[in-house]
Amino acid sequence: MAQKRRTSANFSSLPVILLLGLISLPLLLMYAYLFIDTVTDSQAGSLVPSQFTLRHWSFLWETKTGKPNIWRVTFNTFIFASSITAVILLVSSMAGYVLSRLNVPARGVFLAGVMVLHAFPSVTLIIAIFVVLQWIGLYNSLIGVILVKAAIDLPLGIWLMKGFYDTVPWEIEMAGLVDGASRFTVWRRLVLPQIKPAIMALGLFSFLTGWSEFILPQVLAPGAQVQVLSVYLAGLIVDDNNFDFGTFKAVGVFYVVPVLILYVFFQKHLMNIYGGGTKG
Amino acid sequence: MRILLEKFSKSFGSTKVIEDMDLDVGSGEMLALLGPSGCGKSTTLFSICGIHRPTSGRILFGNKDVTDLPSQERNVGVVFQSYALYPHMTAAENIGFPLTVRRVATAEIRKRVAEIAALVHIDNLLDRRPSQLSGGQQQRVALARALIRRPDVLLLDEPLANLDAKLRLEMRSEIRRLQKETGITAILVTHDQVEAMSMCDRIAIMKAGEIVQIATPSEMYNDPRTAFVAGFLGNPPISFLKGTAEQGEFVLGDGSIRLPLAALSGMPDGTPLMLGVRPEHFGNGGDVPVTGRISFAETQGRENLYDVMFADGSVLRSIQPVRGDLKPGDDVRWNLDSKAAFVFAEDGRRL
Ligand SMILES: Nc1ncnc2c1ncn2[C@@H]1O[C@H](COP(=O)(O)OP(=O)(O)OP(=O)(O)O)[C@@H](O)[C@H]1O
Numbered sequence: 001m002a003q004k005r006r007t008s009a010n011f012s013s014l015p016v017i018l019l020l021g022l023i024s025l026p027l028l029l030m031y032a033y034l035f036i037d038t039v040t041d042s043q044a045g046s047l048v049p050s051q052f053t054l055r056h057w058s059f060l061w062e063t064k065t066g067k068p069n070i071w072r073v074t075f076n077t078f079i080f081a082s083s084i085t086a087v088i089l090l091v092s093s094m095a096g097y098v099l100s101r102l103n104v105p106a107r108g109v110f111l112a113g114v115m116v117l118h119a120f121p122s123v124t125l126i127i128a129i130f131v132v133l134q135w136i137g138l139y140n141s142l143i144g145v146i147l148v149k150a151a152i153d154l155p156l157g158i159w160l161m162k163g164f165y166d167t168v169p170w171e172i173e174m175a176g177l178v179d180g181a182s183r184f185t186v187w188r189r190l191v192l193p194q195i196k197p198a199i200m201a202l203g204l205f206s207f208l209t210g211w212s213e214f215i216l217p218q219v220l221a222p223g224a225q226v227q228v229l230s231v232y233l234a235g236l237i238v239d240d241n242n243f244d245f246g247t248f249k250a251v252g253v254f255y256v257v258p259v260l261i262l263y264v265f266f267q268k269h270l271m272n273i274y275g276g277g278t279k280g
Numbered sequence: 281m282r283i284l285l286e287k288f289s290k291s292f293g294s295t296k297v298i299e300d301m302d303l304d305v306g307s308g309e310m311l312a313l314l315g316p317s318g319c320g321k322s323t324t325l326f327s328i329c330g331i332h333r334p335t336s337g338r339i340l341f342g343n344k345d346v347t348d349l350p351s352q353e354r355n356v357g358v359v360f361q362s363y364a365l366y367p368h369m370t371a372a373e374n375i376g377f378p379l380t381v382r383r384v385a386t387a388e389i390r391k392r393v394a395e396i397a398a399l400v401h402i403d404n405l406l407d408r409r410p411s412q413l414s415g416g417q418q419q420r421v422a423l424a425r426a427l428i429r430r431p432d433v434l435l436l437d438e439p440l441a442n443l444d445a446k447l448r449l450e451m452r453s454e455i456r457r458l459q460k461e462t463g464i465t466a467i468l469v470t471h472d473q474v475e476a477m478s479m480c481d482r483i484a485i486m487k488a489g490e491i492v493q494i495a496t497p498s499e500m501y502n503d504p505r506t507a508f509v510a511g512f513l514g515n516p517p518i519s520f521l522k523g524t525a526e527q528g529e530f531v532l533g534d535g536s537i538r539l540p541l542a543a544l545s546g547m548p549d550g551t552p553l554m555l556g557v558r559p560e561h562f563g564n565g566g567d568v569p570v571t572g573r574i575s576f577a578e579t580q581g582r583e584n585l586y587d588v589m590f591a592d593g594s595v596l597r598s599i600q601p602v603r604g605d606l607k608p609g610d611d612v613r614w615n616l617d618s619k620a621a622f623v624f625a626e627d628g629r630r631l
């Protein structure tokens with residue numbers, strides 16, 4: 001805080017703001033037009049809209065031929081993102097604990113392995129995963145792609161959770177044990193509540209990455225019944241014959257609104273994951 | 281319940297912390313574990329309550345071998361060095377937790393929490409979380425949590441370390457009273473010798489993972505087995521003189537001071553020795569006069585403390601009733617009580 005005040009005393013902040021504003025102008029314009037274009041029609045080449053219309057939003061109430069129903073797709077996306085969140089939270093909250101606290105054999109190797117997995121670009125695996133999924137019959141199913149996405153995101157979750165567990169004092173667990181609680185009860189009733197903020201943050205984080213995932217569903221679950229929003233959105237522009245930018249933008253806006261809402265309500269929790277602190 | 285450690289050893293990886301310790305704490309007894317930081321006091325406690333597995337040796341409660349019994353089945357109450365309260369629970373929930381995990385009925389828990397809270401005087405703080413309590417209050421919550429399930433054994437790891445002097449005095453007698461009333465066998469770990477001497481039936485002094493001596497407080501004070509023990513008990517502490525034996529006399533450093541001591545008769549000339557003299561045994565009333573110069577004087581209210589330096593630079597401490605006639609730099613000729621002085625060999629063994 002003091003740092004900030006000192007800088008603003010030495011330099012006037014007005015030029016900085018002006019400069020930043022100028023640089024961000026194209027970005028702002030893009031966002032503005034993203035929205036404006038969805039509710040207006042304009043002449044080709046003109047920046048000024050000529051009339052108001054809701055026609056681009058018609059995808060909400062009528063299903064186009066050859067496209068899945070938007071609500072079905074939204075529901076799929078929601079299921080996809082929440083399932084990933086659930087799997088990641090469940091597995092990494094337990095795995096992180098084990099890696100942080102229990103004397104498992106080859107713990108170091110395992111931790112290093114998890115780290116490597118996290119750094120590994122998942123796209124390189126996609127052909128192999130495709131083959132595997134087809135072979136076990138999970139190709140073109142939500143379950144299949146949920147499992148794959150969760151597995152790819154798990155290393156990060158496990159590492160984060162381990163880090164948070166490391167900050168919980170040992171004595172709390174010792175006290176729990178001599179108080180007569182089982183190891184599981186100690187974890188569930190005493191340790192888990194200490195890292196609640198971390199759980200919140202990781203949950204949000206997982207939900208958002210799930211919501212925005214494109215490549216995996218595109219390759220592994222492109223079917224109409226299991227499509228998610230990102231795939232649906234991409235489907236709108238692959239079709240060269242009837243290019244509809246208005247609808248494309250409308251779907252785009254529709255797609256980011258939940259993300260924005262989540263950010264507005266939970267940004268405090270999200271900051272936690274980058275700050276690494278456990279204060280709620 | 282009697283606690284017995286037999287040939288108990290504990291190492292962490294390759295570091296040996298405790299080696300072949302034997303310890304016998306009688307039923308209903310309160311024992312103090314006293315020793316410098318890092319000597320293995322907490323490690324011993326953690327092994328008794330089952331958090332650490334002994335590397336070798338046995339631990340018995342009564343006649344029952346608990347060496348391989350998990351913590352949950354040992355019925356031991358522990359007050360940790362850092363209290364280890366559960367931060368997300370209120371004081372009442374903290375205290376009631378041992379009963380909650382045993383599935384005791386809620387009404388019964390509430391009743392017993394109220395009882396024990398009244399006993400340690402925190403009945404008005406039960407709705408607060410640990411972060412809203414002072415150190416002394418947290419400590420009492422921890423004590424209540426350790427006592428609520430009526431443990432067979434109570435282990436206290438420096439429970440009074442974070443309290444102010446007055447509260448410490450109060451809690452000292454409080455804990456002792458509770459321990460006597462309930463007849464619990466207790467082990468108290470402490471750095472504070474006054475605490476150990478005033479609260480406990482016996483004291484065990486530890487050094488580097490070994491028990492050097494175990495005795496009642498007065499035995500320990502009047503009959504220390506090593507120079508380490510003598511140096512550990514007593515405030516102000518004992519002072520040591522280095523010298524040699526010569527014809528039944530203790531000869532200080534350069535030979536300028538010779539003290540005839542009965543205990544030295546028959547000792548070969550030239551044996552290196554250490555003489556331990558407690559401050560109350562040097563001053564007026566001893567039998568061997570020595571001359572020195574006051575190098576430091578300090579008043580402690582009821583008594584004055586003097587450091588007397590001899591020609592060779594060695595120092596003896598003296599504690600005397602307050603007097604105003606002496607100041608640093610004055611030469612004095614005071615008596616040393618030769619019967620009360622301890623003679624140690626060079627390696628610290630008492631002779
Ligand atoms: N988990 C552990 N791993 C390795 N070494 C340990 C472990 N716990 C304790 N030690 C070592 O064992 C020795 C004894 O530790 P302990 O905690 O018992 O000391 P203490 O007597 O309780 O000291 P203090 O009075 O400072 O609490 C120390 O040297 C410490 O470094």
Ligand SMILES: [Mg+2]
Nearest residue numbers: 321322361437
């Ligand atoms: Mg300790």
